[in-house]
Amino acid sequence: MLxxxxxxxxxxxxxRQTLAGxxxxxxxxxxxxxxxxxxxxxxxxLSLFDWKLLATPEFIGLANYRELFSDSDVxxxxxxxxxxxxxxxxxxxxxxxxxxLLVNRKLRGMKYFRALLVIPWMATPVAMGxxxxxxxxxxxxxxxxFLAVFGIDGPxxxxxxxxxxxxxxxxxxxxxAGYNMLFFLAGLQNIPAALREASxxxxxxxxxxxxxxxxxxxxxxxxxxxxxxxIGSFQAFDTIFVMTEGGPGNSxxxxxxxxxxxxxxxxxxxxxxxxxxxxxxxxxxxxxxQFVYFERRTTYDFS
Amino acid sequence: xxxxxxxxxxxxxxxxxxxxxxxxxxxxTAFKGPGQLFETAPWEPGLPPSTAAFDxxxxxxxxxxxxxxxxxxxxxxxxxxxxxxxxxxxFARLSFPGRDVLFWVYLSTLMVPPVVTMIPLYLMxxxxxxxxxxxxxxxxxxxxxxxxxxxxxxxxxxxxxxxxDAARIDxxxxxxxxxxxxxxxxxxILVTVTTLAVVANWNSFLWPLIITSSExxxxxxxxxxxxxxxxxxxxxxxxxxxxxxxxxxxxxxxxFQRFIVRSVAVTGLK
Numbered sequence: 001m002l003x004x005x006x007x008x009x010x011x012x013x014x015x016r017q018t019l020a021g022x023x024x025x026x027x028x029x030x031x032x033x034x035x036x037x038x039x040x041x042x043x044x045x046l047s048l049f050d051w052k053l054l055a056t057p058e059f060i061g062l063a064n065y066r067e068l069f070s071d072s073d074v075x076x077x078x079x080x081x082x083x084x085x086x087x088x089x090x091x092x093x094x095x096x097x098x099x100x101l102l103v104n105r106k107l108r109g110m111k112y113f114r115a116l117l118v119i120p121w122m123a124t125p126v127a128m129g130x131x132x133x134x135x136x137x138x139x140x141x142x143x144x145x146f147l148a149v150f151g152i153d154g155p156x157x158x159x160x161x162x163x164x165x166x167x168x169x170x171x172x173x174x175x176x177a178g179y180n181m182l183f184f185l186a187g188l189q190n191i192p193a194a195l196r197e198a199s200x201x202x203x204x205x206x207x208x209x210x211x212x213x214x215x216x217x218x219x220x221x222x223x224x225x226x227x228x229x230x231i232g233s234f235q236a237f238d239t240i241f242v243m244t245e246g247g248p249g250n251s252x253x254x255x256x257x258x259x260x261x262x263x264x265x266x267x268x269x270x271x272x273x274x275x276x277x278x279x280x281x282x283x284x285x286x287x288x289x290q291f292v293y294f295e296r297r298t299t300y301d302f303s
Numbered sequence: 304x305x306x307x308x309x310x311x312x313x314x315x316x317x318x319x320x321x322x323x324x325x326x327x328x329x330x331x332t333a334f335k336g337p338g339q340l341f342e343t344a345p346w347e348p349g350l351p352p353s354t355a356a357f358d359x360x361x362x363x364x365x366x367x368x369x370x371x372x373x374x375x376x377x378x379x380x381x382x383x384x385x386x387x388x389x390x391x392x393x394f395a396r397l398s399f400p401g402r403d404v405l406f407w408v409y410l411s412t413l414m415v416p417p418v419v420t421m422i423p424l425y426l427m428x429x430x431x432x433x434x435x436x437x438x439x440x441x442x443x444x445x446x447x448x449x450x451x452x453x454x455x456x457x458x459x460x461x462x463x464x465x466x467x468d469a470a471r472i473d474x475x476x477x478x479x480x481x482x483x484x485x486x487x488x489x490x491x492i493l494v495t496v497t498t499l500a501v502v503a504n505w506n507s508f509l510w511p512l513i514i515t516s517s518e519x520x521x522x523x524x525x526x527x528x529x530x531x532x533x534x535x536x537x538x539x540x541x542x543x544x545x546x547x548x549x550x551x552x553x554x555x556x557x558x559f560q561r562f563i564v565r566s567v568a569v570t571g572l573k
Contacts, residue, residue, distance in 0.1 A: 014399075020477055021399035028390040029405070031446025036412040039423035046422065099318065102311055115560045116319040119326070122552045124506045126528045127545035131325045134332065134538050135345075142328055142345035178322055182564065235418050238508045242528050256418045256509075263422050264513055273422050280419045287414065 040280075046273035053267035064274035074275060076250060077258040078282070080165070081234060084254055087169035088233040093225055095177040097218075100184030101210075114185070117178035125175070125238035132171045133158065133243050161251035164244050168252055171239050176232075180225050187221030188214070223294040227287055234283050255279045329549060332542035333357070340539055356539035360547070363533075364518055368526040369547060375441060375522060376504040382445030383500050384493070390447055391455030392481055396467070406456075409449045417509065425513055435516050443510065451496045458492040459485060494562045505552060523548045 022029075047064055051057040068074050103114050120128070135142045136157040144154030157167045191214065199209045215222075237256040240246065246253035246261070253261075255275065263272035328345060333356055335349030343349055393399075394406050424443050425434070433439030462485060470480045486493070508524040515521060521529075527544040530537075556563060 017397050018399035021393045021397040021402065024389040024393040024397070025405065027386040028409075028447035028452060031386070031443075032409055032412055032449060035424060035443040035446070036415050036420060036449070037408070039420035039427070040415055042423035042426070043419055046426075102314060102318075105311055107308070107311060107315075111561075111564070113315045113319055115556075115564050117322050118564055119553070119556060120322050122502050122506075122556055123325075124508075124524055124545075124548045124552070126508050126524045127329075127548040128325065130527060130530075130541050130545050131329050134542065135325065135328065137538075140341065140345065140538075142324075145345055174321070174325075231416065235416050237418070238524075238528075241508075242531070259418060259422075260509070260513075263425075269422055269426065276419045276422060280416065283416055284414065 043273045043276055043280075046270055047277045049270045051268075051270035051273070053269070057270070060270075064271050067271070068274050068278065073250070073253075073258065074278070077253050077255045077275075078278075080250075080252060081236070081254040081256075083165055084169055084172075084236055084252075085230060085233045087166060088172045088236075089226065089229045091169065091173040092176050092180055092229050093222075095173060096180035096225065097184050099177060099181040100188055103181065104185055104188045114182070117181060119178070120175045121179035123175060126242050128175065129171065129239035129242035132167075132174075132239075136167055136243075158244055159248050161248045164248060164252050168236075168240055168243055171243070172233060172236065176229065180229065183221050183225050184218065187218045191217050219294060223290065227290055230286055230290065231283060234279070234286070326549065326553065329542050329546050332538055333546045335539055337537075337539060356537075356543035359537075359540050360543050364521075365523075365526060365544060365547065367519065368521050368523045371519075371521065372505065372523040372548075373551075375437075376501060379441050379445045379504045380497065380500045382441070383447050383451060383504075384497060386445075386447035387451040387455055387496065388481070388486070390452045391459055392485065394452070394456045395459035396464070409452060412449050413453070421509065421513060424510075428514060434514060435520065437520065439514050440511060440520065444504070444507075448500070451500065454496055455489070455492060458489055462488050491562075491565075494559070498559070498563050501555070502552060 048059060048061060049057045050060045050063070099117060103110060103117070138144055138154065138156035138159070143157070147154040155163060157163050195213055195217075196209060199213055204212065235256050236254050237260065240252055240254060240257055241260075244252040246257045256279070259272050259275050259279070262268050262275065266272075331346065331348050332340070334352040334354065335343065336353035336355050339349030339353065390409075394402060394409075420443075428434050428439040428442075431439075433442070466484055466488075467480045470484050475483070506524060507522075508528065511522045511525050512528070515525065523544075527541065527548055530541055530544060
């Protein structure tokens with residue numbers, strides 16, 4: 001290091017550094033404060049107003065919230081969202097975990113298999129939503145044509161209120177299983193091989209080893225995968241917009257779709273804001289509970 | 304080969320076919336004529352290939368959507384990279400009052416879902432007169448994302464400060480050190496951040512759908528989504544449109560496959 005500068009010089013240097021620091025932060029600070037934090041505060045304020053297009057906004061206190069809790073459309077949309085999350089998150093997590101065990105083997109050409117499995121992650125969701133709409137097409141679609149080869153008469157996937165949601169959720173799982181596989185793969189590669197040898201010496205079967213050793217050691221990765229998938233699937237919109245538009249009936253009308261509908265088709269900004277505040281709170285509570293659940297458990301560090 | 308080898312290969316091949324099949328189907332359908340769509344099975348090619356669907360698409364202004372999407376993705380990504388690098392460098396290397404508090408503020412905004420901010424953002428843009436403008440489309444995201452700033456800052460902190468001190472003793476200023484020392488050493492994380500940004504910006508849908516309305520500012524994602532209502536269910540044209548949206552990222556992926564697979568894995572680690 002340099003020898004200490006005289007006192008005044010150091011003070012001037014500190015000032016210069018403060019100035020440089022804030023100058024470099026300035027653009028992103030505008031973004032973070034203006035376009036991320038301020039909107040959160042504004043949406044809470046909006047939720048206290050009767051704010052419709054062209055009408056003068058009127059402060060109505062908690063009236064929107066009272067309406068919200070007795071609004072069966074809102075309850076329905078949150079239950080539908082929960083249903084979607086409960087298909088997508090376990091589906092994606094289990095499939096990506098199994099895939100990661102498979103691609104963790106040392107086989108020739110493995111890096112190409114890994115790459116191919118990740119490709120769906122980059123797909124534009126609206127484009128892929130339309131591609132899957134074509135695959136699910138009851139008459140000419142690939143799925144029912146394929147089933148017809150075996151003499152099975154496939155259903156109208158997207159226009160059945162029973163099958164529409166699982167079909168839309170399948171697209172999410174298809175898109176993100178390979179992507180999340182990479183996180184589990186990174187986690188698996190951090191586990192020392194000596195542990196497997198040790199448990200093999202003790203006579204543990206691969207399955208027993210997986211549940212007793214591998215899975216607990218993957219907890220940090222598991223937390224990351226669960227949290228990102230839960231947050232993502234609570235906000236599902238793009239594929240639903242093109243595949244079912246919330247239907248048939250309102251069987252796939254997830255919360256984000258309802259918010260979009262209230263705000264940008266009915267122009268009821270106040271009420272739509274109230275629904276988004278509720279969605280925000282739900283996502284926060286679920287995310288924090290996941291953190292708390294995983295924090296309580298021991299984590300292991302081999303680094 | 305023993306069955307212990309055949310089984311994993313079989314499952315892998317099946318998984319990869321399942322992952323790639325929708326792309327394959329898009330390609331086949333896009334090049335079929337309307338008659339061929341009904342005469343062939345979905346997984347058979349239409350012979351001879353027909354570009355009628357693309358002609359229909361480009362006649363309805365799809366070329367413009369493509370140009371818009373390329374330009375907007377490039378502009379937002381460039382802005383995000385520039386401003387995220389600056390912020391990350393300040394957080395990693397400079398000391399100034401309020402730095403740590405601000406870093407926590409940035410991190411906390413990782414928790415804010417876009418659905419929650421879209422209504423206030425729209426009303427803000429309305430106040431600023433920026434609805435249906437390029438500025439309104441790009442401004443909310445192009446000043447840098449907290450996630451990119453976080454990833455870059457963590458990486459910058461692993462670069463030995465001695466290297467920079469040496470350059471500074473030689474008389475290099477902050478900007479020089481950043482450009483000639485820090486950034487060349489940060490290539491892996493820059494590839495990661497750029498990949499995530501390009502994919503997110505290219506695929507972005509909800510905000511463009513809300514904030515733009517005129518056709519000359521329409522992006523591909525919005526264009527293909529509004530297809531159904533504007534042209535009706537015409538699978539040839541819809542698949543041709545999807546192909547145009549999907550192909551560029553796929554080509555990028557083929558070229559940068561090695562880096563992308565590695566870089567995605569990096570983002571999951573703390």
